[in-house]
Amino acid sequence: MQLSVIHETRYRYETPVLQAHHMAYLRPVNSSEQQLHEFSLAIEPEPSAQAWSMDRYGQQRCYFELTEPHEELLVVARSRLSTTALPPAWQGKFPSVVLPDGIPWEAVARAMQYEAGQAFDDAREYAQPSPLAPVQDSFRDYALATAPRRDWSAHQVAAALCHRIYRDFQYKPQATDVSTPPLRALALRAGVCQDFAQVMIAALRSLGLAARYVSGYLLTEPPPGQPRLVGADASHAWVSVYCPQAGWLEFDPTNNCLAGETHVRLAYGRDYGDVAPLRGVIRGGGSHELDVGVTVMPE
Template structure:
């Protein structure tokens, strides 16, 4: 599937910001089932410095700074990606066995995925998560099967409500509320998996949404999305796989998903964050449009 993504972020400040430094995770990933064909990041006003680099998780992030006063900041990321449906793994490894593999044991083979089984700023390990997950994580159940069941349980139990939480809501609070947005549902699922000793990552990106029949696609009507990637070790010696599951929509991620970045939780991969000098108050507007395309882009992304 060929997809065009337009992500616009606008800040209006009062009074004007005097200087600013920002970090953005807005460049889609390039991996086996997603090829980045074109990408452009436009910042207005023009920054004094703008560079790209990889973070510790392999995501490409952009840093830019502004050293002149400005009462508006506009950041537009435009990308074209080619996606394909990921191969669905068929792992039968019991979840308890995976938990034991992730524990540190002297002389045992180290699996880098183990670092995603610990607490993170928004997602602690807590008995409340264990209690919520236990009905589907029954003894001897394969991790893949249990994770899919956990995804379905969160989808059924939680109400999608945009005003119930904000970007700083901790996962335990979202669990108690049984409400939230995609970020919250992903954080709750991460909390459940990690509290059981299982590695799981937070994934930020986009989802192609179709307008109602007969209605045109509205520019800017979509939004950023978030889901979970759970690690499935190989049955025998070999390379494990990550399985992307979306508790907001109760489905595995497919070719209609675009991955931006992966991390421990939202704090690692927020689309934009920064430090400003001035601008005591501000308003924020974010508009995302994901559009299917009919012909491929002729050249890879710079």
């Protein structure tokens, strides 16, 4: 599928910002699932300094600095890319999706533990706790209550968790914010895609499995007979789960499916804190208003 994406972020400040330092993860990754053809990033006011670099996971990020007083910041990222469809057997909603073969999840959990002299596997980092996806008994209990049989693969466990979170949780944008701990979201049984993803990651890590956070976009279809509204889409998040035999596979608990050709990958990290689309430190500004508009369109 050929897609174009426009991601517009606008900050309006109560008082002038005297100095600002920002980091943006807005350039989609190149991977086996997608190929980036064009990308541009426009920033107003014009930065006094701007530089691209690779993060620890090999992904492109943009640092920019503003040294002139400003009351508004506008960042617009435009991308053109192509995505790859899933095999037909993998398409649809859980539990009807056919998953690739894998070794039992307990064997995967043992392989994710650090031992002296073992062969290097960079997936082990994603089995460790992180600030917004910790390892705790509450998450382990939630995962075990999903009835992961001993002979299930890591991806079968992930599919069961994906289906249960979709069934148990309500999508409520006002119930949480970007700093809400996943334990709070688990107690509320409510939140947005970021919360669903981080609850699922924390549950998998609490079983000893490796799971990472995926930041990106989702192509949504307008109601029949209605035009596609510019800026009506939003950023999205889902989960990538590892099995040594089958590799990484991506699960979307908000929509109870595998991530396919309608999903655009921006970046991978341990949790949202690693790959927030735009974050920064400012001096001045007072309170602010934030408007974010995302448009994902098939070409």
